[in-house]
Amino acid sequence: MDDGTLWRMAEDRWLLTSSTGGAARMARHLSYVADVLLAGARVAVVNQSEHWAGLAFAGPRTADLLGDLTDEAVPAHMGHAPATIAGIAVRVLAASCSGERSFEVHIPAHQAHDAFTALVAAAQGVGGGVYGLDAMDHLRVEKGHVVIGAEADGRAIPADLGMGGMLRKAGGFVGWQALSRPALADPAGRQRLVGVTSMEGAPIPEGAMLVTRVGEEPLGHVTPAARGGRRRDRARPADRWGFAPWAGVVGLVPDAQADRAGADRRADVLRCRRGALS
Amino acid sequence: MPKGCVIVTEFMVSPAATLFALDLWDVSEPVPGDLALPGPGRSAIGAGGAVLRVGPKCWWLNGAAFATTNIAAAQGVVTAIGGGWVRVCLVGDWRDLVMQSGLIDAEDPAFGPGSVAVTPLCHAPCVLHVRSQTACEVFVAASYAGHCLAHWRDIGWKQGDDA
Numbered sequence: 001m002d003d004g005t006l007w008r009m010a011e012d013r014w015l016l017t018s019s020t021g022g023a024a025r026m027a028r029h030l031s032y033v034a035d036v037l038l039a040g041a042r043v044a045v046v047n048q049s050e051h052w053a054g055l056a057f058a059g060p061r062t063a064d065l066l067g068d069l070t071d072e073a074v075p076a077h078m079g080h081a082p083a084t085i086a087g088i089a090v091r092v093l094a095a096s097c098s099g100e101r102s103f104e105v106h107i108p109a110h111q112a113h114d115a116f117t118a119l120v121a122a123a124q125g126v127g128g129g130v131y132g133l134d135a136m137d138h139l140r141v142e143k144g145h146v147v148i149g150a151e152a153d154g155r156a157i158p159a160d161l162g163m164g165g166m167l168r169k170a171g172g173f174v175g176w177q178a179l180s181r182p183a184l185a186d187p188a189g190r191q192r193l194v195g196v197t198s199m200e201g202a203p204i205p206e207g208a209m210l211v212t213r214v215g216e217e218p219l220g221h222v223t224p225a226a227r228g229g230r231r232r233d234r235a236r237p238a239d240r241w242g243f244a245p246w247a248g249v250v251g252l253v254p255d256a257q258a259d260r261a262g263a264d265r266r267a268d269v270l271r272c273r274r275g276a277l278s
Numbered sequence: 279m280p281k282g283c284v285i286v287t288e289f290m291v292s293p294a295a296t297l298f299a300l301d302l303w304d305v306s307e308p309v310p311g312d313l314a315l316p317g318p319g320r321s322a323i324g325a326g327g328a329v330l331r332v333g334p335k336c337w338w339l340n341g342a343a344f345a346t347t348n349i350a351a352a353q354g355v356v357t358a359i360g361g362g363w364v365r366v367c368l369v370g371d372w373r374d375l376v377m378q379s380g381l382i383d384a385e386d387p388a389f390g391p392g393s394v395a396v397t398p399l400c401h402a403p404c405v406l407h408v409r410s411q412t413a414c415e416v417f418v419a420a421s422y423a424g425h426c427l428a429h430w431r432d433i434g435w436k437q438g439d440d441a
Contacts, residue, residue, distance in 0.1 A: 012351050044301030044336075044355050050362025050420045108361035109420055110293035 002026050003148045005095050007080055015048075017104075019148055023049040052091075053112035057119055058102030058131075065122045066092065066103055074103065086118040099143070140224040144193065150223045151193060157184050161193045191220055287370030288438040289430060294417055296327070297360035298339040302353060305335055313347065321394050321407055330394045330407055338405070338417075363405075364423040365415060369438075372414040376406065378433060379426070400426045 002022035007015040018026045027047040034043050057066060063074045070083035070092065080093040091106040107115045120130055139145035146152050146161055157179060158164050171177070183189060198204050206225040209218035302309070309315055314329060315337055316322040321330045327341015339347060339356070347356050368375060373384040379399040383389070384406075393408040402422030407415040418426050431437065 013355070042303040042352075044299075044357070046299050046301065046355075046357040046359065048357065048359060048362065051359045052361060108295075108358070110295055110361045 001029060003152075005078075005093075007093060009080070017054070018049075021149065023047065051109060052106040053109040053116075055105045055107070055112075055116060055119060056097075056102055057105055057123075058096070058100050059123070059128055060101055061126055061128075062101055062103055065126065066105075069118060069122055086114040088115045090115055099145075134226070137224040138226045141195070141226045147224070156191070156193075159187070160190055193223075196222065287368075287372075287375070287434065288436040289369070289427070290367045290438045291423070291427065292365050292367075293360065293420075294340070294363035294365045295360045296340065296342040296345065297358075297363055297417070298344050298347065299332075299357045299359050300329075300337040300339055300347070300349065301355050301357075302335050302337075302349075304353075307353060309349075309353070316392075316394075319394055321392050323392075328407065330405065332394065332396050332405055362420050363417045364420050365417055366423070366427070367409075368414045368416060368435075370412060370435075372412070375430060375433070375435060376414065376416075379429065380404075382406075400429045402426050 002018045002025065004016055004018040004022075004026070007017075009015050016026070016030075024047070027045060027049070030045045034041060034045050066074050066083075069085050070090075072081065072083050075081040075092060075094045077094050077096070080091060083090050083092045085105070085107075088107060088111045093104040093106065095104055096102045105115065105119065123129055136145065136147070140147060140151070144162060146163075151161055158167055167173070167176070167179075178184060196204065196210070204222055204225055206222055208222045210220040210222065211218050305315075312324075314322045314324060316329060316331050318331055318334075321328050323329075326343035327339065330338040330340065332338050335354075338359075344356070345358075349356050376382060376384040376399065380397055382395060382397050389395070389408060391408050391410050393406075395406040397404060397406065399406075399416065399418070400422070402425060403419045404426075405417040407417070409415055427437065
């Protein structure tokens with residue numbers, strides 16, 4: 001349904017987070033389960049999406065900075081603790097969705113300004129700053145960070161995204177039986193997440209269709225795009241990462257097309273002229 | 279309107295802040311303490327603030343005193359939600375404004391002081407609490423508040439000082 005994290009806040013109280021756009025859908029479904037499927041269950045589903053302002057505080061020095069700001073030891077990974085920032089009671093959740101050391105700071109929305117200002121000032125004091133969705137797009141391009149709804153679009157399976165090796169071979173997890181169905185198990189019919197780079201330096205817009213020749217049916221599409229990203233450069237194996245004027249587009253293309261280009265992993269790069277894939 | 283009278287139409291905006299959701303598992307069980315729970319579509323105002331019925335088993339508690347409301351886990355749960363709602367106090371011919379903003383018969387004589395309605399206004403989730411014939415409190419989901427206020431300004435309402 002969506003991705004998120006589940007936190008046990010008290011003996012009988014849990015906090016479920018979701019993606020920004022998925023909160024209403026998740027709350028609606030959970031309310032349906034509580035009110036209809038489990039009618040009579042002693043459980044309340046309260047959508048607090050607007051009550052809390054959630055700030056991600058990420059980077060190698062965040063634990064020290066957050067400790068200084070709150071005058072408290074930060075919680076261990078996947079732990080949470082109450083704290084005070086700029087005189088405002090907040091929640092600190094130690095979660096990382098990018099692989100980087102990071103925390104989520106939850107602040108009552110109507111009090112978020114002062115806490116946000118304090119966090120930004122702390123980050124700027126060590127050369128950091130505010131980042132937004134563009135940073136996430138670069139992560140998607142540079143390291144294959146997957147976004148639910150884009151790369152994981154409801155049709156992709158882990159193998160399409162280069163994550164098939166992470167699955168438990170013995171099965172037993174949600175969805176494992178479905179993965180044995182022919183349409184999902186046969187790689188010939190699957191798309192694969194690959195890197196795409198522009199040969200001419202021209203922008204490749206997000207959402208663009210990928211074709212081998214103008215006029216032909218699209219083979220795949222571009223998910224994120226970012227200009228000047230840091231990419232693995234196949235032409236320079238000694239220096240496997242390089243910069244390109246327009247690098248950092250990730251697309252889903254058919255498995256066969258990916259093989260022809262030698263793109264056997266999502267870090268590999270297909271070259272792309274304007275309007276055509278080579 | 280009596281000759282010479284001026285109808286004041288303005289709204290005051292403030293964070294809901296001290297707003298809590300009370301969910302009870304069984305509404306037939308007595309609630310501890312002196313919490314008076316109003317019936318469907320109604321509110322009850324006491325020393326601690328206002329209690330609004332917003333669902334079959336759900337009430338809103340509006341007032342700082344409710345922060346310490348103690349409900350046994352066997353009966354229900356209280357959750358802070360104030361950060362997610364903006365309180366807009368409409369003063370003047372609020373019934374006209376409400377009817378221009380949504381599909382609700384605000385001119386029904388039964389919809390008087392102490393009435394509560396959960397309904398969209400300007401396509402945004404809202405909770406209406408009628409305070410008097412000339413004042414109505416509207417709780418608007420915070421992320422939609424700017425949109426609602428802009429619409430109400432467009433139709434001639436003035437924004438007053440913070441409530």
